[in-house]
Amino acid sequence: MRRMISRFWRVMSKPATHLSLGFLTIGGFVMGVIFWGGFNTALELTNTEEFCVSCHEMRDNVFVELQTTVHYSNASGVRATCPDCHVPHAWSSKIARKMAASKEVYGKIFGTISTREKFEAKRLELASHEWARFEANDSLECRNCHSSESMDITLQSKRASEAHERFLLTGEKTCISCHKGIAHELPDMSEAAWHGKGDPKLVQSYLSSVAD
Amino acid sequence: MKKLLIPAIIALSVSAAFAENQVATLRGTAPLDENPDAPVIPKVVNSDIRQVRNYPEQPPVIPHKIDGYQIDIKYNQCLTCHARSAIEVSQAPMVSITHFMDRDGQFLASVSPRRFFCTQCHVPQSEARIELKNTFVDVDEVLDYIQSQGGGSE
Numbered sequence: 188m189r190r191m192i193s194r195f196w197r198v199m200s201k202p203a204t205h206l207s208l209g210f211l212t213i214g215g216f217v218m219g220v221i222f223w224g225g226f227n228t229a230l231e232l233t234n235t236e237e238f239c240v241s242c243h244e245m246r247d248n249v250f251v252e253l254q255t256t257v258h259y260s261n262a263s264g265v266r267a268t269c270p271d272c273h274v275p276h277a278w279s280s281k282i283a284r285k286m287a288a289s290k291e292v293y294g295k296i297f298g299t300i301s302t303r304e305k306f307e308a309k310r311l312e313l314a315s316h317e318w319a320r321f322e323a324n325d326s327l328e329c330r331n332c333h334s335s336e337s338m339d340i341t342l343q344s345k346r347a348s349e350a351h352e353r354f355l356l357t358g359e360k361t362c363i364s365c366h367k368g369i370a371h372e373l374p375d376m377s378e379a380a381w382h383g384k385g386d387p388k389l390v391q392s393y394l395s396s397v398a399d
Numbered sequence: 400m401k402k403l404l405i406p407a408i409i410a411l412s413v414s415a416a417f418a419e420n421q422v423a424t425l426r427g428t429a430p431l432d433e434n435p436d437a438p439v440i441p442k443v444v445n446s447d448i449r450q451v452r453n454y455p456e457q458p459p460v461i462p463h464k465i466d467g468y469q470i471d472i473k474y475n476q477c478l479t480c481h482a483r484s485a486i487e488v489s490q491a492p493m494v495s496i497t498h499f500m501d502r503d504g505q506f507l508a509s510v511s512p513r514r515f516f517c518t519q520c521h522v523p524q525s526e527a528r529i530e531l532k533n534t535f536v537d538v539d540e541v542l543d544y545i546q547s548q549g550g551g552s553e
Contacts, residue, residue, distance in 0.1 A: 256467055345447035346463060349490065373474040 230285065236268040242295060245269075248306050252371040272328045272370060273317070311374035314367075321363035329362040441527040449492075450524070453537050458520035459492075465523055470516060477517045478510065 232238060240246040250269075253259050258267040275281050300306040321329070335355055340348035354360040367373060429435030445464045452459055468476040480489035498514035499506050536544075 344445050344463065346491075354488075368469055368474070368476065372471075373469055373476075375473040 230281075233285070234270045234274055234281075236270070239269040244295065244300050244306065248300075248303065249371045256370055258370050267332065267370070271332070275324075275327065276331060307375065311376065314374045318363055318367065322361060326362035329366075333362070441525040444524040444526060453535065461521050461523040463523065465518070470518060475515060475517070483509070 240250045253269075258272075260266070274284055294300065298305075300309050321327075335351070338351065340351050340356075343351065350365060354365070355362070427435050443464050443466075444462060447463050449462055450460050465477075470477060478494070479485060480491040481494050483493055485491070486493045494510055494514075496506075498510050499508070501507055501511045502513065
């Protein structure tokens with residue numbers, strides 16, 4: 188074993204005698220492009236709605252709910268897909284999100300949310316993660332499509348324009364602070380709902396109160 | 400005579416219906432083997448202007464769209480704006496205090512379960528054509544009428 192390793196090392200560290208430097212450089216570059224491209228292609232494959240809904244956990248729960256909302260069907264025919272809202276565009280954040288998603292693969296294998304009931308039981312936790320992410324990045328994924336600069340609030344309903352003027356344009360709140368449940372049903376917040384508690388701080392306190 | 404009367408009435412009314420060639424149904428005048436054109440879905444009023452109540456006990460109508468608002472055992476999206484604690488941010492009217500009362504007249508800390516499903520009483524309005532003329536007049540008009548007829552004020 189030891190001998191094998193040292194032989195391997197000797198071969199690897201010996202300068203190439205038969206191959207030209209040009210071949211090695213260009214070959215290395217080409218292989219690099221192929222691997223990198225392959226990696227990104229594979230990554231893009233996981234970045235489609237087809238991939239997301241290939242698991243029944245997503246298809247039977249959040250996807251059917253999305254279909255009734257304005258982000259699936261509307262007058263203009265522009266729609267949002269799962270990765271539009273759930274996967275960052277910037278490469279580094281995308282990789283970070285994909286690494287976090289490895290945990291979801293584990294959840295899939297062990298059936299953490301394999302039934303509607305299990306999904307509902309876990310939903311507040313899952314939703315809270317998304318809310319926290321949107322709060323932290325100032326609803327970046329929403330803003331990839333909706334820009335508050337291009338929003339003509341005079342064309343909006345009175346409620347919408349007043350809310351946006353007071354809280355969005357002043358930067359006091361971000362989209363998700365007010366637009367929870369825009370794409371899926373909300374988790375069971377019955378306790379929180381009695382008091383009209385929509386904001387994450389209150390949901391947090393609700394979470395800790397049920398944890399007791 | 401009586402034995403004859405009933406069939407006669409039936410025969411008369413049937414022939415009247417045939418003569419009119421129009422039985423009032425929801426599908427209108429389209430023949431049975433054809434699909435009538437569906438009427439255009441009327442727009443929902445989204446003015447955010449509060450409407451007059453036709454009588455004091457009337458549940459106020461909703462002056463805006465409520466498409467996709469979730470009201471179920473898990474969550475009530477109306478309360479996101481209309482709950483007591485939410486109205487400072489939303490500037491929406493608070494749910495009536497009567498809604499905090501349970502059936503024994505006890506006031507609870509928040510909306511009573513029997514008042515939880517808002518759309519049982521409160522509905523948005525649409526710009527639909529009015530199918531039947533409504534002859535309702537509100538109490539002010541009744542009082543005006545009585546007064547105009549020289550009725551007493553006591």
